[in-house]
Amino acid sequence: MTDLQPLRRALLSVSDKTGLIDLGRALVARDVVLLSTGGTAKALRDAGLPVTDVAEVTGFPEMMDGRVKTLHPMVHGGLLALRDDAGHRQAMQDHGIAGIDLLVVNLYPFEATVAAGGDYDTCIENIDIGGPAMIRAASKNHAYVSTIVDVGDYDALLAELDAHDGQTTLAFRQRLAQAAYGRTAAYDAAVSTWMAQAIGQATPRRRAFAGELRQTMRYGENPHQTASFYADGSGRPGVATAVQHQGKELSYNNINDTDAAFELVAEFDPADGPAVAIIKHANPCGVARGATLLEAYRKAFDCDRTSAFGGIVAMNVALDEETAQAIAEIFTEVVIAPGASDAARAVFAAKKNLRLLTTDGLPDPQAAQLTYRQVAGGMLVQDKDTGHVPAADLRVVTKVQPTDAQMADLRFAWTVAKHVKSNAIVYVRDGATVGVGAGQMSRLDSALIAAKKAERMADATGLPQPLTIGSAVASDAFFPFADGLMEAAAAGATCVIQPGGSMRDAEVIAAADDAGIAMVFTGMRHFRH
Template structure:
């Protein structure tokens, strides 16, 4: 391979014309001949640049609405020829193929077209063919050709030329080739994923995922792990699309926990709600008349765990809520919006990160989630399941009261976002005890009770708030011992999926203990 290749001829064909004219002028000023197609050529000519049409090189006009314009040996020969190969050079001379030293292509806006909800045929028309073919050809031949697929790399190309007397070096071309293949891979992944959804193919034979680097992280879950944050290009409001107003860069764990917090609070679309998350589990969630009240009630569920946690709000962060949050150390606050006074209050907390998203994610929306395992990865649809009071089936002799029903529904919504085995105690639309991630459901029940007892002592209450509480379990109770543990904690009503072989035994225990119990017919395992 040759290290330095003088850049004499460039083919430019771009959909995104941001920065195009300035870049092309910079190339022309360095004596680079410009080839181009269609709208790109017009834009360059309008800017006063001398451009040669690809049609003049191929001897064929653009045809079929532009579907065919660069798929020609005069183009691909110029990209693929091995210039130190005598047979390749002879073929180039025989057929009048001139080498192309730089390919600048960005692809038809397929992802953007899909994101706008375009019709099937419109999406198909925005699948680029010639662009990926040229990119792959040029990247394969990076021994001689520099490939540019991202607008943000224009300055890097110019800096490379300036540093090397108008040439590019092999290490630079290798980096550009890797970026090029990553782009075509992501593009193909977007097309195949969209098409699978469009034709109703839930489990396609091959599945591809792709992302764009948003942030290189200091480390992963632990300091010895390398990590980075990638975005998938979706418009779903959340940590990936948020504006960060202050504070140092988010860490791997910050991003994971912030996402968990915001997805939870987005479940509540009627009235102010706040969720406090620690290590991907809620340590307090509440609804109230104001966000400040909701925060203080969520905080009172587990003040110890809330220290250094993540706070998510479902409404505009205001000054009273900001003052309340600022009373203790908090890692991240995320909300759809924040007013000026709230931002001023947080400005005094240099280690607190404030994120605003412009909206809430739709908790009912579909989509896919995936997780890597040894030798592969698991893919599933997002857990967007929900139930209404009309879906509930009362299975005990005692009917839940209206107040209990409201708390059951609240607790059930929170339990969806608690690691299994999950138990959530709630009173008056606020969590009062949470047991998470235990191997035994009874252990989760006892942990939630113990946390409530500790908070009762800290708050000077006569009894823990689990007395009279409603309780949600993310999955069925396999034995009656879980119900007995809830009753011992003072719970009065239970919501659970049902479906155990011992449902009758569990129902009988609830009747014996005077509990009301409802089945949802739906579970929310979260591993």
Template sequence: MTDRIPVRRALISVSDKSGLVELAQALAGQGVELVSTGGTAMQLRDAGLAVRDVADLTGFPEMMDGRVKTLHPAVHGGLLALRDEPSHREAMAAHGIGAIDLLVVNLYPFEATVAAGAAYDDCIENIDIGGPAMIRAAAKNHAHVAVVTDPEDYPPLLEALAAGGTDLAFRKRLAQIAYERTAAYDAAVSGWMAGAIGEATPRRRALAGRLAQPLRYGENPHQAAAFYTDGSARPGVATARQWQGKELSYNNINDTDAAYELVAEFGPDTPACAIIKHANPCGVARGATLAEAYARAYDCDRTSAFGGIVALNRTLDGETARAISEIFTEVVIAPDADDDAKAVFAGKKNLRLLMAGGLPDPAAQGEVFRQVAGGFLVQSRDAGRIARADLRVVTAKQPTEAQLDDLLFAWTVAKHVKSNAIVYARDVATVGIGAGQMSRIDSTRIGRRKAEDMAEALGLARPPTEGAVVASDAFFPFADGIEALAEAGAVAVIQPGGSMRDEEVIAAADRLGLAMVFTGQRHFRH
């Protein structure tokens, strides 16, 4: 006794034509009757294959610009009928409904249409109706019908048919894949439409992704993990081409994303580098060249940079690659890399080089998800940005033009540091970073200590915090933070403002001779 079912009739209707002719030729070679629609049928006929139109089954032509062609009992009865149920067989015989043993369907390219920035009406026309309906019907009846929704499943399908037919385990797996596809499709449509009509908090929210890479483990070896892509065109770790190195790990992907999103804040005009460790920057700088930007970022915290992620905002060149290769680095990501850089890294087999093809737009809208017990949180991406015109000087002392440059630079970096965040910067380079502390004063002290440790290691005559500016991702609740910054040698501070004790904090800055500007914008990052 076997649960293998031979295929006598297959309905094929696909948007993605890859592998189509080869599949149909193999089916026809096994005596399978081919039924098809529209462009699929035309391509099969052009290949010399005998194809029966769906209209022959239904008795109705395709109509309404193809919106109606498969929504008919002759199709859905052929997919849904239980072959071992007498009443179903009687109904099929009474109404002239033939069994469909195999359904091969992939859907209108809705996700690609949206990603291409198509107009609303074009997106609507790319919402498939008949395809999902047939897929769901065939998947429900997997006891008798095989359904294939992805060209990558053509080879195992043909192997099964060559062995005498599809078995139940294989059909179950195909059905599960089919429901994945329709669920992801509906998620894409509902998510797009919520955005199109300005619905920020839809009543129900669905998430979908396509498996890009099974991962060896998650944050720790005892955690299972995988990497999924959402189909968006945002340049970054998901879209990048990996030139060399072993597969990325869960932590590599997370940290690389953090690094590239940070360096993208500076755009492509001025060379910039960000070095990330555990999703926090340990050094960020701009420079006249990429090599200079990297060297200045590295000098912020050489200890933490070991085994870190390096992100660059321009094409990686050989000089910069040689500097990076002097220490162990996990991943380097840049828009591109020249042949010289690739040759340098070729000797570092374990270093992953990713080329993203562009920079993500830091001002673009998007959503961030975080799971909690019993649900998940959704918020818009922190696309907040400020310019000089947005700053409000609140102290008697005015910052200089150079200090304003440093303040805006430090503020940009602080946006990407885990709260509570304190960033010391000088000459558009970080010199000390305090991240992720429960108390802001502790972040202030840690950033100073790191700067002093680095100064000692480099043999500097004075700590880099002397003459530096400081950014705080949120307001200072007490004057003690300002006092600690002044003690470290800082000369100017940028912060959101908004504390109940703002007057006390401003008075402390005036007393200690610091310039202070308020942004009116907070950048918590948890």
């Protein structure tokens, strides 16, 4: 094996023809012979470039609707031959096989076909066979062959050839090979994941996980940790697909918190009015609806102004100028929205460190999705919590019935609680959180902390009493004892929503009746660890 390898013969077969003609011209200018297939060959030929059809090399026409064209020794021999092996050279001579020094392939658009809602047969037809086979062959033989699977690597190839007089270095070919194997692995992962869903296989024997690098970060959760950000290719609107209009690069924690904020605010349909969620350390510190976006923001901000400082703000409608001005009054890390007006962007332009992201849509909170969590030696996989309890399925278990206004606040609180780390207690009044207790080992402590935060905000804003008085309360899981419920009642709550299902439900219901508050059971819990 030698470090430098000349590039004399290239096989180009691409689905995505972006940059193809420019690459073909650059290779021909360097006296590289072009081989190609089907539509790729036609595109090159139409551009006036000399190209040899693979069918001329193999002696077989493309057949079976293009399923069979490159699966032939004349192709794979040219890719796999060890140039420094006498036996391989003799086999090439005996069978008239010429070496292929460069393979440029991008695969059938399987992922795009699935994303577009293709039916089963259409998806099957978009599973590439010859492409992955050639990629794997060429990449295995990277000692001699360069393999390109990404349009973005065309310029790097040409720069490499210019730097080394028409040759490539081993280090360059190694990098290309690694990227190529990553691509085929991701492709197979997409196929296997789709097929498991298509045939109703909830727990397939093997799962494959893949992603495409979006960002290499300065560090992870802490400065001593390395980190990077990968997109899964699903196209789900959010931080992975957002356009960043300004501000410094997103950090690991920024991305984690921004995702939490946007997934939460997407629970609220824009058709029902603007909603805003403010997140700190992946927990909501304020969520509200309003008649206007500005009103929603101010109500969310007033839940916990201290925690909102340096937080993430997400909204379910496009950002407007007035709301941007209000947000700009304090330090905010990230703002994410489906869109933003020119005037709003102009307001933020003076805040160089504030990141503004727009997504052109909201993620569907009911869409099926898998979540993953690594443990030592394995991976936990589950369905995303898309749980939703219709109003008709809610069960009032107390003597006191909630009013329509209370029921609206209960449902709002229940939606927010789904996005709060367990144990979660959420106080809501008039379509806005007024106290959030998150991540405590005791549900009683969560209720107490949330109430104390509301008391502190009342003092800070000059209110005569905390807004928990007259509020609705949600608990993400059942009350194991009546103490957590009584703490909420002591804070002024008038109604409670919880899953039910405790051995002591009767005791908790009796305590609610004694306190004169309404209680609703959902029959569903929302643990979030």
